[in-house]
Amino acid sequence: MAGEPSINTFGQFELHPLLGSIGKALCFSQAPLYMMISVGVVLAFLYYGIKPAAIVPGRFQASVEMSYEFIHDMTMDAIGSDGIAYFPFIFALFFFILAGNYIGLLPYQYTFTSHIAITFALAVATFTLAIVVSIKNQGLRFFAHFMPEGVSLFLAPLLVPIEILTFLSRPVSLAIRLFANMVAGHVMFDIFGAFVVMLAGFGVVGDVCAIGPVALNVALMAFELLVGVLQAYVFAILACIYLREAVAH
Amino acid sequence: MSKNNEESFDARLSAAERRYGLVSQGQELSASNDSQKVNxxxxxxxxxxxxxxxxxxxxxxxxxxxxxxxxxxxxxxxxIFSFLGGAAGVLSVWRLVRSTETS
Incomplete structure (x- = not known):
């Protein structure tokens, strides 16, 4: 975070090899480490939450059951009765992104969802799954979607490439949305944090003025908590919408 | 939790709300939630x-x-593809706006 006299807002996203020479040889940076931590946190949350297996659940167990039901209902509403097959995928996707977003909000932690390589990999995985399911369900008719109905053949050379580009832009927009939101939030944290440090150099007046950026950062944290869950939700619901189109006959 | 239990719970909850005169307050809350959702x-x-x-x-x-x-x-x-990409962007925005208008 900001400690230097100059503001280096993008320094927080830099990847460094961890674990000394072994990490260097394996190219093991913060990103895979935090992904493993996220998976561990989600698994621990589910395992220890459901362990009591009480008929009347306590708060912890109820939160696990509610998160299960939330994703289950969302998947079934969005995809339909075939949605149950994709529920584990959507559940894993949502909680992986959510854990990544929220762990990144803790001080001195790293946000892996702020790297487009990772969000794009998630988006491409979703997109590939949707294409495979489409081709499996619809066969070659899948390619007929690129020709809009009721359009004259003269316009086809223009409309088909546009339709294909619209289709191909899906994973890109999915990846950019999550990545841009996360980067923007963390850059703003850093800028306001750096303001506080800079104002501290101006004596009492600076101390009083520094209340502003601190208050803004507190408000920003509340906003980022909302954005974190909202972006995970948007990613999951869009994955559901793409899968709904794929399972439709 | 099964659907039946949820429904009977909702029924009991709304009955209790009516009994204690909380219904109008609840309606106001849901109305403000709706406008928030639209925003x-x-x-x-x-x-x-x-x-x-x-x-x-x-x-x-x-x-x-x-x-x-x-x-x-x-x-x-x-x-060529820059223009096609721009057109594809406009098309997806058009679809987005149209889908929200119908829903």
Whole structure:
């Protein structure tokens, strides 16, 4: 975070090899480490939450059951009765992104969802799954979607490439949305944090003025908590919408 | 929790609310929630429009760039696909707005 006299807002996203020479040889940076931590946190949350297996659940167990039901209902509403097959995928996707977003909000932690390589990999995985399911369900008719109905053949050379580009832009927009939101939030944290440090150099007046950026950062944290869950939700619901189109006959 | 239990719980809850005169308050709450929801979805659409246009253009430019490299022509495909990408962006925004209007 900001400690230097100059503001280096993008320094927080830099990847460094961890674990000394072994990490260097394996190219093991913060990103895979935090992904493993996220998976561990989600698994621990589910395992220890459901362990009591009480008929009347306590708060912890109820939160696990509610998160299960939330994703289950969302998947079934969005995809339909075939949605149950994709529920584990959507559940894993949502909680992986959510854990990544929220762990990144803790001080001195790293946000892996702020790297487009990772969000794009998630988006491409979703997109590939949707294409495979489409081709499996619809066969070659899948390619007929690129020709809009009721359009004259003269316009086809223009409309088909546009339709294909619209289709191909899906994973890109999915990846950019999550990545841009996360980067923007963390850059703003850093800028306001750096303001506080800079104002501290101006004596009492600076101390009083520094209340502003601190208050803004507190408000920003509340906003980022909302954005974190909202972006995970948007990613999951869009994955559901793409899968709904794929399972439709 | 099964559906039946949920329904009977909701029924008992609304009966209790009526008994203690909390219904009007509840209705006000749900009305304000609805307007909040509309505002939130508008903000989300506004943010989504930018992403959709940008990503379609990006895909168009990337494909054009790559085709130029393959065929060894300078910028012909880049120009064509930039326009197609822009058109694809407008198309996806059009679909987004239309789908929200109908729903």
């Amino acid at each position: 939130q979805s508008l903000v989300r659409i506004a943010l989504q429009v930018g992403t959709e246009m940008f990503s379609a253009l990006l895909v168009g430019v990337a494909i054009g760039w790559e085709l130029d490299h393959w065929f060894g022509v300078k910028a012909v495909f880049l120009i």
